[in-house]
Ligand SMILES: Nc1ncnc2c1ncn2[C@@H]1O[C@H](COP(=O)(O)O)[C@@H](OP(=O)(O)O)[C@H]1O
């Protein structure tokens with residue numbers, strides 16, 4: 001490679017390190033026990049101090065380096081001076097060494113739209129915190145006790161949490177970074193937590209080992225905390241061998257690319273563009289697909305509606321099969337934009 005790296009590669013390289021910093025913020029707020037929970041549209045739509053600080057950190061850090069990009073974040077926050085210790089100036093040298101796919105090498109800052117979900121799986125994050133900071137002391141469990149069970153549940157819930165930074169060009173998700181702040185929780189208290197995955201269609205996906213779910217089983221992953229009758233009906237219509245209910249859109253895509261699930265099925269509105277942009281880029285980079293329940297692609301232009309009104313259907317393989325199983329009643333309830 002000659003000359004300076006492509007703008008989009010520099011942006012992905014920065015987003016990688018910025019997502020790591022956001023992941024560290026998410027861990028720190030959890031340990032403080034002071035979550036500062038705010039209800040947005042209702043009890044299942046929450047915002048915590050971690051969502052706020054992580055978004056401020058991501059947006060301010062990226063804007064400082066790339067002043068002309070458009071960033072759209074999940075949280076509505078007042079414009080205010082960001083504390084310097086929230087700024088991340090680093091980048092991943094490894095990403096800068098990669099060759100940018102030719103079609104993206106000439107993209108300009110002002111053509112890029114960045115979709116930020118500072119904390120995906122907020123519901124699970126708050127539930128985990130409640131368990132960990134429970135008066136019976138689940139933070140310091142004794143083996144075999146009830147608190148040990150609470151502790152395990154809390155850690156499992158935390159594994160649902162991710163930080164999502166997606167990059168779009170001409171309405172398409174062209175790069176994505178996912179940080180999973182509590183990854184490796186199974187290794188115990190001394191372990192270093194967290195990992196970062198990233199991907200770009202045309203270049204590949206990194207930070208995890210791609211695995212396909214068993215071809216002879218339909219394992220469906222769906223929402224844990226935002227279900228309703230239509231969501232359940234649609235999952236049942238897939239005739240699943242197994243259903244895995246977990247939190248977070250990012251986490252459900254991780255289930256797909258690591259071979260634990262064959263399809264992510266969410267026949268409801270609720271997910272937004274910041275939930276799907278980064279996951280879609282990584283999934284597409286390994287040959288998968290993310291669409292609405294009709295099999296139509298979502299667009300990520302700066303001016304699109306934030307809500308993914310026609311649901312989310314994502315697979316690594318056999319997308320058409322799952323589209324074909326969506327019941328007529330669901331198709332009617334969820335219209336493509
Ligand atoms: N009915 C709803 N209301 C608000 N947010 C919803 C929702 N259904 C899904 N979402 C959002 O979509 C993401 C994935 O949902 P789920 O975990 O239920 O699969 C979560 O993102 P956040 O945690 O970033 O808000 C969640 O809040």
Ligand SMILES: [Mg+2]
Nearest residue numbers: 045046074122
């Ligand atoms: Mg939210």
Ligand SMILES: [Mg+2]
Nearest residue numbers: 117120121275
């Ligand atoms: Mg989200």
Ligand SMILES: [Mg+2]
Nearest residue numbers: 074117119120
């Ligand atoms: Mg969020």
